Amino acid sequence: MDRLTQQQRTAVLATASAVGASVIAYTLYKSLSRSSSSSRPRKAAKGYSPKPLPPGCFDAVIVGAGPSGGTAAYYLAKVGAQVALLDKEHFPRDKYCGDAVCTPAIKILEEMGVLDELRQNNECHFADCGGFVSPSGLSYIGTSQHKLGEAAACAVKRTHLDERISRCAARTGADFKEGFEVTSTTFDKQAGLWKVTSAKGEEVSGRVLVIADGATSRLATKLGYCTEPAKGICSRAFIEGGTHNADFDGVCFYQRESLPGYSAIFRHANDELNFCYYLIPCGKDDMCGNVKESDLKRLHENALKSDPFISKAVGPNAKVERMRAAALRLGGQGLKTTYDDHLLIIGDAAGHIDPLTGEGIHTAMMGGKAAAETILDMRADGDFSKAAAKCYEQRWMKYYGHDFYLSKKGAELIWRYPILLDACANEMQRKGDAMMAMWAEIMTNIRPKTYFLRPDVACQLGFAVVREFWNQKIMRRPDQYTPPAAPAA
Template sequence: MAPESVQSLLLFASDHPVWAVVITVLSLFVLRSLLKKLLKQKITNFPRKFPDDREKRTKEGFYDVAVVGAGPAGSTLGYYLAKAGRNCLLLEKKKFPRDKYCGDAVCKTAIEILMDMGIYEKLIKENKARIADAGGLCSPGGLSYIGRSKEILGEVPAALACKRWWLDEAIAMAAKRAGAHLMENSGVRDAVFDAKAGLWTVYLEDSDKSYKARILVCADGAPSKLATKLGIVKRPPDGSCSRAYVESGTHKFKADGCIFYHRDMLPGYSALFRHPNNELNYCVYLIPGNPKVTNDDLPYWHNFLMKQDPNISKSLGPGAKLERMKAASLRLGGEPVSHGDHVLVVGDAAGMIDPMTGEGIHHAMEAGKMAAKFLDEAMHHGNYDKDVMKLYHEAWMDKFGSDFKWSFAICQLLYRFPILLDAATAAIARKGDKFLAAWADIMTGRVPKIHLLRPEFVIVITFELVSLIIKRAFGIEKKREKKLE
């Protein structure tokens, strides 16, 4: 750089120190992303180690991939691997159809994959799934908005209510039809890697049976027992969630779905979601970040909210008949490592649940599809070393995993300043259904959380925030609600 340019830059920096800092930070950020892209490894940078796998596989009788767990992650992976012509063993502990404690909210990204697999139409036609049209939220300060999404979103709805009894069976059977070797009632107790042969041996529970595979995928859900045993995952799940079905005809809920925030339980929340037969799903999500709420408090919050929260108790009505509370753990925010030599971890087992929502079906399916594409490529190339498998970890981190750190930060903000949720709800109520749809895209990870800093969100939410602060200071706040007729 010419000395005059350096001099004029220094002059600019001394005249405008704030701008100089902003420009330097932005330049460093751009430089870092460019360097990251330039230095990114590709599969082809690694030496080929297993060139004749297909022939060897037939002779020696092993699978390309053994997937442990046929939930949304494992079955989606099995489906796309089989479609790519790969020899995939899908081992599932239970027999389908089987229950899985869940809020049963299947969001847009998952719906698109269900459409691609040819399952969506069938679930709707057979009345096993219901499109959630009228939905919204109720803020900690009691502001609420219920909007409609069908007209705005067109072909792909924002969310679908589908019991896991039906959903998981449909995905697993699609994988089987595509050619994956699905084995039900086949819980896996252990997996041992022979580094010399480059093969895993997978052992079944209560049986002497074992199977060999070139690659192992752990997709056994939030407890992540297998990946923990193998030393890949090193922490227990962090959140928890309850579920209780509410009998059809016994409740007063009019919308298709609604999220309820209670000031003392933030950043957790509860939800009601309507099934095709008019049954409801009542869920309470305990999300880490509130020192006064622990996972042991789940039964308390489950019972307290349905009886004492004015909005939930009104929606349920005095005669609501609920099943006994069921509960399961949530592994939130993404595991720092989801790979090893010849092994991947996918779905809840790798913590692919958004800490802001506690939802993970869509990430499990998205990651399953990504892992299938990645493994197909790796098999073409013939190298499954840890450094190669790391490319899958980086891929899902780039797609949605790195956004989880923003979710954790936003959770902290909401816990400390619940008024932000009131302001966001007021903004949604002011701007209407399009704004709600854009908000839902951010909440479900279709759009990065950083988009909340865009002017279309910042301006309107800040306006509502200031106006709420003023109204509360003068005691003139009116509850703004939009109810279903």
């Protein structure tokens, strides 16, 4: 060993580390597989018998008509449940978002018949040509749809998506009340009913209150279920079709300065682009890696002007709208619980946004469907207790919540070790669309994050890290990314 050069010692140690990491990954993978398979929805406990639903009351009152609330309302109304869907806005209304609709949500939209409406009205664009740019500037843009057999995501403006879902719920039988700004809620324990009152004095009563009023969730905060403000944030700016140079459907850009956050460009119908920037909570309190939420505007604007990859795709003549921003509540952050007697919390209000990707439309819709299934079970059993409502948590944990832990750990890893993303990009350059398709499956919830821990995948990525370490640290390959501009004094 003494005869080995320092470079050779480093390579040997790195290889040993990769093998060791693979063994650990396999053990963790088997452990998580066992724990997730044992989490199954349980039948609600008997012995809780509320009075019959009074005339004019609803089985469920849903506050918030976004993707989660609208989906829950649809699946409830579909089987004849009485449901009120309330929203303070009049539709169509805008929502600042990255607009990426992942495969699980696409399948629910198909079930609802909404996807056909979006297609017929040219309001969605399915992604095929896409990829990402790593922190050191390694990039891969390929086509994954022919490998997956379906598009991993499509882009739909929230103006269109939310209205289509809520109108579909209304056609199915939900009582959709627009302009209903909730100012107070009271629960009559003896009657087992919630009374919800609007700013105009309108009143709606129902057996179950479903909170779906977004990441800032005034209602969940007022009732004491949400204990702190949302800690993530994202930006959005549309770029007019025909004024840019982008020739892809969707690309994520992992700038080193803002890891584990990233920026992205998604192509909409009519060649319009959505440029967005996500800052993801990580590290110290009130920090998103090495930056703060207050840095968002600077990062967003600098990326458009100075990032060599983004500025090239946008071009010098692009018509870019003013940046808008929205809060993100990721991985259940700040929630004491998502269920209680006669109550469920869903979507962004429940913090059901992936802590690694910042994506929340598909989790919102899956959670909305899980909430509807739970309410229908409680309705059939005549049991609306907290014990019965627990089945909702078991469902969303099975559908996507089990991924949140590894997503949080993944965010911490790429913040501390950006070389992991460089290694993935390098592996895509070596393996082509097959590797791109695997990445797309994991990042869009087609496969769980535990897929990264499978021995065959973990070993492959472990050796990719060794190769990238050699290229960066030993061979001193130049960084292809222009260093970010220093903050203004």
